[in-house]
Structures are given as C-alpha cells and as structure tokens.
Amino acid sequence: MKSNVYDCIIIGGGAAGMFCAAKLAKSLYFGRKILIIEAGPRVGRKLALTGSGRCNLSNSDIDISRYNTDDPDKLASCFERFGEADTCYFFENILGVVLEQKNSLIYPSTYKSSTVVDALRFYLSDNNVETELKERVTSITENSHIFEIKTESKKDFLAKNVVIATGGITYPATGSTGDAAKLLKKITDNSYFVPYRPALTSLSSDISGIKGLAGIRCRGDVKIVDGKGEVRAQSEGEILFTKEGGISGICVMDVSDAVVRLIDNGEEDVKAILNLTGKSAGEIFQMIYIRRQMYAHRSCADALSGMLLRNITDFAMKKMGLKCDKMTLRELNDSQIAELSNLLCAFPIPVTGYGDVDKAQVSSGGLKLLRLDDNMQVKDLPGLYLIGEAVNVNGICGGYNLQWAWTSAALAAEGISQNV
Numbered sequence: 001m002k003s004n005v006y007d008c009i010i011i012g013g014g015a016a017g018m019f020c021a022a023k024l025a026k027s028l029y030f031g032r033k034i035l036i037i038e039a040g041p042r043v044g045r046k047l048a049l050t051g052s053g054r055c056n057l058s059n060s061d062i063d064i065s066r067y068n069t070d071d072p073d074k075l076a077s078c079f080e081r082f083g084e085a086d087t088c089y090f091f092e093n094i095l096g097v098v099l100e101q102k103n104s105l106i107y108p109s110t111y112k113s114s115t116v117v118d119a120l121r122f123y124l125s126d127n128n129v130e131t132e133l134k135e136r137v138t139s140i141t142e143n144s145h146i147f148e149i150k151t152e153s154k155k156d157f158l159a160k161n162v163v164i165a166t167g168g169i170t171y172p173a174t175g176s177t178g179d180a181a182k183l184l185k186k187i188t189d190n191s192y193f194v195p196y197r198p199a200l201t202s203l204s205s206d207i208s209g210i211k212g213l214a215g216i217r218c219r220g221d222v223k224i225v226d227g228k229g230e231v232r233a234q235s236e237g238e239i240l241f242t243k244e245g246g247i248s249g250i251c252v253m254d255v256s257d258a259v260v261r262l263i264d265n266g267e268e269d270v271k272a273i274l275n276l277t278g279k280s281a282g283e284i285f286q287m288i289y290i291r292r293q294m295y296a297h298r299s300c301a302d303a304l305s306g307m308l309l310r311n312i313t314d315f316a317m318k319k320m321g322l323k324c325d326k327m328t329l330r331e332l333n334d335s336q337i338a339e340l341s342n343l344l345c346a347f348p349i350p351v352t353g354y355g356d357v358d359k360a361q362v363s364s365g366g367l368k369l370l371r372l373d374d375n376m377q378v379k380d381l382p383g384l385y386l387i388g389e390a391v392n393v394n395g396i397c398g399g400y401n402l403q404w405a406w407t408s409a410a411l412a413a414e415g416i417s418q419n420v
C-alpha cells in the first residue's frame with residue numbers, strides 16, 4: 001500500500017467528525033494515518049455554539065421516542081451499543097472533561113462549550129490526527145477499494161476508509177451546507193436520501209396582538225393540530241414570544257419538526273394550541289374567581305397581575321373583545337371567567353410558517369439509517385461511512401442530537417478499526 005494512502009479520511013471537523021477521529025486514534029495501532037478535512041478555518045464551529053455556549057452534550061434519559069428516523073429499531077440498537085454512559089466515560093476518562101448533570105441534561109462542569117471543543121482538539125493533536133482546514137470536499141470516487149477525495153482547491157487525497165461527517169443544513173455560516181447529498185450522488189444510489197429540512201426551529205404567526213408579546217416567556221405547553229383537529233405533536237416547557245411575531249422556546253422547537261412536515265406537505269390550517277399558564281382551565285377559573293372576591297375593584301390587569309403577566313392577560317382578553325385595563329374584575333361574570341380560563345389554557349395560534357435554516361438548530365433528513373449497516377457503513381459500499389446530522393436521525397432539544405453525533409461516530413470508528 002502506498003504511504004500517501006490514509007487509513008481513514010473524515011470529511012467534516014464537527015462534533016461527529018472529531019469524536020470519530022478521537023475514537024479511532026484511541027483504538028487503532030500506532031502509526032495509522034487519520035486525516036480530518038474541514039471546510040472552515042477551524043474545527044468544531046457549530047459545537048462551540050451549542051447549548052447557548054454551554055454545550056448540553058448528552059442526556060441521561062436517551063430514548064428513541066425523542067428521535068425521528070426511518071429505522072427506530074436500528075437507532076435503539078445503536079444507543080445500546082454506545083450510549084450516554086459510554087459517552088460520559090470517554091469524555092471524563094479519555095478526553096479529561098469533567099461533566100455535570102442538571103436534571104437529565106449533561107454539560108461540561110465549566111458550562112463552556114469551548115472546554116469540549118478544546119478537549120477534542122488537543123486529543124487529536126496529541127494523537128497525530130492530521131487536519132486540513134479551509135478545504136471543502138467536492139467529490140469522492142472509489143476504485144479497487146481506495147477512495148479518491150478532491151477538494152474545491154483541487155487537492156487530492158487517497159484513503160482506505162472515508163467518513164462523511166458534513167452535518168446538515170442549519171447555521172450554514174458554521175460550514176454545514178448539506179454537502180452529504182452532493183457527495184453521495186457521485187458515488188452511490190442517492191434515492192435513499194431524505195431531503196434536509198429545518199427542525200428545532202421557531203414558528204411564525206400573523207395573529208393580531210402577538211407582536212405585543214415579543215420577549216415574553218411563560219411556562220406552559222403546546223399542541224400542534226392539523227386541519228382535521230388531530231393533535232400531531234405536543235410538548236411542555238418554556239414558550240417564548242419572538243420579536244418577529246411568532247413563538248419559540250424549547251417546547252415549541254420540539255414540536256417544530258411536525259409543523260415543517262405538515263406545512264411542506266401543503267397543510268394550510270396548522271394551529272399551535274398554547275397553554276400559557278402551566279395549569280388546567282379549572283384551576284385558573286378557581287384562581288380568578290377567588291381574586292374576584294379579593295380584588296373586585298381593581299382593573300382585571302391589576303387584579304390578575306399576581307398570577308399572570310399583564311401582556312398575557314391583555315392578549316387573551318383582547319381575543320374576547322375586552323380591555324383588561326378598562327374593566328374591573330367585578331365586571332367579569334362567571335361565563336367570561338370560564339371563557340378566559342379556557343382561552344389561557346388552550347389559546348389557538350394559526351401557524352403561518354417556520355424559521356429557516358439560519359435559525360433552526362438541527363436538520364431533519366439525510367441518508368436513511370436503513371441504508372447503513374450496524375457500524376454506519378453504506379451497505380454495498382465497503383469503506384464509506386456516514387455519521388452525525390448527515391444521517392436521517394434528528395432529536396428534540398436536550399442533548400439528544402449531540403448524543404447521536406457521538407454514538408454514530410463511535411460505531412463508525414469501531415467498524416473502521418476492524419477494517420484497517
């Protein structure tokens with residue numbers, strides 16, 4: 001074998017690509033040649049943004065119901081083979097990152113994503129993993145089990161194994177521009193590729209008054225309902241009203257994948273039903289009823305200010321055709337209290353669109369999992385692997401997407417280490 005042939009070339013120095021290189025460096029014999037080719041000026045640019053700069057790198061409650069994929073059984077077996085505990089072990093004992101758990105969310109104890117990026121970077125450098133930066137791969141071809149990789153600047157590389165870790169399409173400024181589809185097209189049957197779409201994103205609405213809520217956060221829940229009134233997704237947590245006149249926050253992002261699919265399939269009547277209180281309508285009725293006995297003389301806005309944000313009271317009462325600052329709570333009769341309670345706990349917001357790739361945290365789509373073997377190797381094309389967001393697996397917020405990056409990367413590394 002010629003010495004300029006790498007044992008493995010990893011295309012993309014993101015979370016999955018770096019972790020795969022680190023696992024390979026750990027398991028391969030000394031003298032092996034591993035190269036990361038990264039389009040951007042440095043590795044781990046998206047990883048540095050994760051968890052609002054704190055990097056929620058996993059979750060102690062990994063469960064496939066939190067993921068969307070074409071092959072849930074294979075996904076479950078992937079996590080059984082390399083799950084959250086294996087990830088934590090590698091981070092703590094091999095990469096030297098101290099971890100901390102907040103509820104089920106796992107972070108570096110520094111709460112800085114740079115800790116994670118640096119730990120991976122230093123480990124790769126210690127173990128002689130080569131890196132080519134500012135090189136965007138444009139094609140992969142295969143001949144007699146050797147892959148030839150070409151870059152935009154016309155550089156050529158040869159490898160026995162290739163890992164496509166090019167990510168999805170979101171936050172394209174970090175270098176992820178959906179290249180897996182283009183690269184695969186030249187080398188294999190591309191009909192197993194599910195087009196990338198934004199997931200974990202905000203939702204927009206043109207309902208009147210919603211812009212007045214910009215910046216308001218409340219705890220509650222959201223249900224996504226289609227034109228037939230069927231609930232298609234639901235989640236609970238923080239709801240944030242955006243300055244663009246829409247809704248975001250973790251629970252909204254968690255249902256956004258369902259909205260993107262409905263809207264892209266031509267569904268016109270998509271609604272988000274918001275519970276803006278975190279309580280039941282019955283409980284809210286009781287609370288307003290008691291306040292009417294205590295603070296009857298106050299305006300509704302003032303009387304309810306201890307239990308509801310003023311803007312929310314205003315938003316809901318406007319929908320009923322009432323003004324919360326002009327009307328006293330005494331004037332609100334029982335049926336109006338019931339109507340207000342129901343509205344606060346099931347406020348219908350027509351959804352007119354969703355945040356684009358610049359705003360979405362993750363992409364859905366990618367090469368179908370069923371097209372890959374248990375070690376993320378493309379079936380019928382030995383030596384070619386896909387990992388991370390390039391594969392048709394996406395999860396909700398809470399460390400699930402990075403866990404998929406680590407899991408798929410570790411399984412590919414295991415497969416490659418048996419091949420070289």
Ligand SMILES: Cc1cc2nc3c(=O)[nH]c(=O)nc-3n(C[C@H](O)[C@H](O)[C@H](O)COP(=O)(O)OP(=O)(O)OC[C@H]3O[C@@H](n4cnc5c(N)ncnc54)[C@H](O)[C@@H]3O)c2cc1C
Pocket residue numbers: 011012013014015016017037038039040043044045046047049050051052055056057058135136137138165166167168170171174175176177178179360361362387388389390398399400401402403405
């Ligand atoms: C703002 C934000 C916050 C997030 N927070 C969290 C969180 O807290 N927890 C969580 O689990 N997930 C989070 N995610 C999702 C998580 O970051 C991704 O799922 C994860 O980074 C995917 O890893 P990846 O390696 O597959 O892709 P990426 O991290 O996107 O890396 C792909 C790399 O490939 C390079 N590349 C692309 N094409 C080429 C090419 N042709 N040639 C060479 N290089 C190429 C890119 O430059 C990039 O560096 C967040 C995402 C965003 C945007």
